[in-house]
Amino acid sequence: MVFIILTLLIFGCPIPAVVAAFKVDERTLADWIDKAGEHAQRVQKHLVCQGNLELGQVQADELWCRSRRGVLWRATAMSVSARLLIWGKVASGRPEALMDAVVLQVHRATRLQSPILWATDGFSTWKGCILHHFRSAVLTGRRGRPALVQWAELHIVQVIKRTYGERIERRLAWGDLFEALHLIETTQDKPGTINTAFVERLNATLRTWLPALIRRSRHAGSDQERLERHFFLVLVAYNFIRPHRSLRRRVDGRWIG
Known part of the structure; x- marks a missing residue:
């Protein structure tokens, strides 16, 4: 029964519906979510954040949702080519530590010095955190701490x-534009331009799986810690359970993958 209930909670069934159908106390469900979410976070860190992935293009975004104790923000980052949700973090407000925690885990998952393109919105904190973590020491043989x-x-x-003038501005914030466009072409299904469409589509999927992320919802998240554990439960299901049709490829007239 625990497996069935957790499956329903992963795929967006509201907690009151589970309580009514299975006659399980809400506190019991909360305890199951906490334990399963903590385990899912360890699984994600063990399988993904081990420094051996060539991620190619990473798209990152943040969104807000309501909780019983105010507005919470959630930041996520995903690999476009693999549709892999790398990490997510929930916090009250939109502090630098929120993006920094996500960028740190992406850095831990990325193979050292491998080509990587970050696509974000215009929130400047993303750029600062990325430049802080994605740097390496240059050894010169001199005494003292090496430059990063x-x-x-x-x-x-x-x-x-923007809501006025030219509605969408796409710009290079760091690196080489030609190489950035090349990474976009090699990591997406079709040649395209600078975009955050994949992480925005991911946000829409997560909203259907996690009712607390819906802005106009009667099932607001109870608190930051429990929402984050529930999120990691959904994250692992998204990465390792749910089949991704967009990863299928047509070879010799047949769909594979």
Whole structure:
């Protein structure tokens, strides 16, 4: 029964519906979510954040949701080519530590000095955190602490949406534009331009799986810690359980993958 209930909670069934159908106390469900979420976070860190992935293009975004104790923000980052949700973090407000925690885990998952393109919105904190973590020491043989230099194959692009004038601005914030466009072409299904469409589509999927992320919801998250554990439960299911049709490829007239 625990497996069935957790499956329903992962795929967006509201807690009151589970309580009514299975006659389980809400506190019991909360305890199951906490334990399963903590285990899911350890699984994600063990399988993904081990420094051996060539991520190619990473898209990152943040969104807000309501909780019983105010507004919470959630930041996430995903690999476009693999549709892999790398990490997420929940916090009250939109502090630098929120983005920094996500960028840190992406850095731990990335193979050293491998080409990587970050696509974010216009929130400047993303760029600062990326430049802080994606750098390596340059050894010169001199005494003292070696200088830290950003990776040669690091590129950052931004998609800025406005409500006036030219509605969408796409710009290079760091790196080489030609190499950035090349990474976009090789990591997406079709040649395209600078975008954050994949992480925005991911946000829409997560909203259907986690009712607390819906802004106009009657099932607001109870608190930051429990929402984050529930999020990691959904994250692991998204990465390792749910089949991704967009990863299928057509070879010799047949769909594979």
